[in-house]
Amino acid sequence: MIRRSIIAAAVGFVLVAATPLAAVAQVEEARPPVAERSEIRPERDLAGIKARALEAIDRRLDRIARLEEEVRSNEHVEPEHAEDLLGELSRAATGLSGLAEEIEAAETAEELRVLIPKIATDYRVYVLLTPKVREVLIADAMGDLADRFDEAAARIADAIARAEEAGYDVSEAETALERMESLVDEAEGLAEGVPPAVLPLTPSDWPDPAQGVIREAHDDLVEARQAFRGARDAAHEAVRALRAAIGDDEV
Amino acid sequence: MQRILGAALLLVAGCATSGGSPGTSPVVPVATVVESADGTSSVSSSFGASAVTTTATVPVSTTTTTVPEVDVDLSELDALFDEVEDALGSLDMNEGEGDLP
Numbered sequence: 001m002i003r004r005s006i007i008a009a010a011v012g013f014v015l016v017a018a019t020p021l022a023a024v025a026q027v028e029e030a031r032p033p034v035a036e037r038s039e040i041r042p043e044r045d046l047a048g049i050k051a052r053a054l055e056a057i058d059r060r061l062d063r064i065a066r067l068e069e070e071v072r073s074n075e076h077v078e079p080e081h082a083e084d085l086l087g088e089l090s091r092a093a094t095g096l097s098g099l100a101e102e103i104e105a106a107e108t109a110e111e112l113r114v115l116i117p118k119i120a121t122d123y124r125v126y127v128l129l130t131p132k133v134r135e136v137l138i139a140d141a142m143g144d145l146a147d148r149f150d151e152a153a154a155r156i157a158d159a160i161a162r163a164e165e166a167g168y169d170v171s172e173a174e175t176a177l178e179r180m181e182s183l184v185d186e187a188e189g190l191a192e193g194v195p196p197a198v199l200p201l202t203p204s205d206w207p208d209p210a211q212g213v214i215r216e217a218h219d220d221l222v223e224a225r226q227a228f229r230g231a232r233d234a235a236h237e238a239v240r241a242l243r244a245a246i247g248d249d250e251v
Numbered sequence: 252m253q254r255i256l257g258a259a260l261l262l263v264a265g266c267a268t269s270g271g272s273p274g275t276s277p278v279v280p281v282a283t284v285v286e287s288a289d290g291t292s293s294v295s296s297s298f299g300a301s302a303v304t305t306t307a308t309v310p311v312s313t314t315t316t317t318v319p320e321v322d323v324d325l326s327e328l329d330a331l332f333d334e335v336e337d338a339l340g341s342l343d344m345n346e347g348e349g350d351l352p
Contacts, residue, residue: 119351131344137338159321229336
């Protein structure tokens with residue numbers, strides 16, 4: 001009985017020990033020889049890497065085309081800002097197209113290792129160019145908005161003057177108008193500082209100082225929006241107060 | 252205007268009543284204009300001791316001040332504000348360049 005157990009254990013040990021060896025042998029047979037592997041794999045890898053790099057360039061070229069359209073179709077952008085932005089977008093598109101040709105022509109992994117990072121570092125399409133264009137467009141639109149506020153303020157002031165001349169109490173409307181004008185000044189000051197801050201930034205400025213400048217410009221525009229929102233409310237309040245003062249039915 | 256109208260009426264009334272007998276002194280008409288709270292003005296006239304009163308009523312409303320018009324349309328301003336707000340809302344500050352192989 002004891003002898004049978006010893007034999008069974010010995011047989012089991014042999015089977016367990018032999019199985020991994022057999023498995024390893026099968027894997028070794030499935031893999032190509034070392035010399036063959038070194039010829040095939042880099043070629044496949046290079047083609048795949050190139051394809052992905054070219055896709056990354058195409059995405060950036062699409063983004064640039066979209067930004068160009070945004071600038072061209074924008075009716076608020078200052079002409080000199082549009083010229084600067086379109087020039088920069090055009091140079092980026094040309095540069096990326098040239099880089100795509102270099103990547104296609106590359107024959108070694110070492111070449112790709114040098115060329116591919118340039119897609120990001122030489123153009124910064126997503127982190128710099130895109131927010132820069134859009135921040136300038138928004139700032140210029142805010143400049144137009146400030147002009148419209150000024151026109152509205154002039155009309156409200158004129159209506160207030162006529163009502164006051166006719167003997168109506170216009171103090172509430174005047175207070176709202178003053179608040180509106182003050183908020184418009186604040187918003188305009190914030191917005192007009194954005195284009196001169198972001199337009200000179202280049203990809204070589206990334207991350208410092210460009211990252212901070214872009215973020216600060218964004219924050220200024222958000223703050224300007226808040227001020228414009230308050231100014232808009234004050235404009236409506238001034239008109240409402242004036243109509244209430246003179247007993248206008250449209251209040 | 253009320254007073255002009257009153258004077259005209261007095262003149263008509265005076266001509267009708269002061270034609271009297273020759274040798275008497277000309278009678279100077281006296282006119283009084285009273286503006287009442289009910290929106291009318293009354294013009295009364297008298298001629299010496301033998302008073303003759305003529306009354307004309309003129310609505311006061313013809314002399315009220317015109318209400319100033321508030322011709323301020325903020326809809327265009329609102330539309331541009333919404334446009335700016337939408338543009339700012341779509342500004343994505345979290346994009347990266349992390350799509351490279």
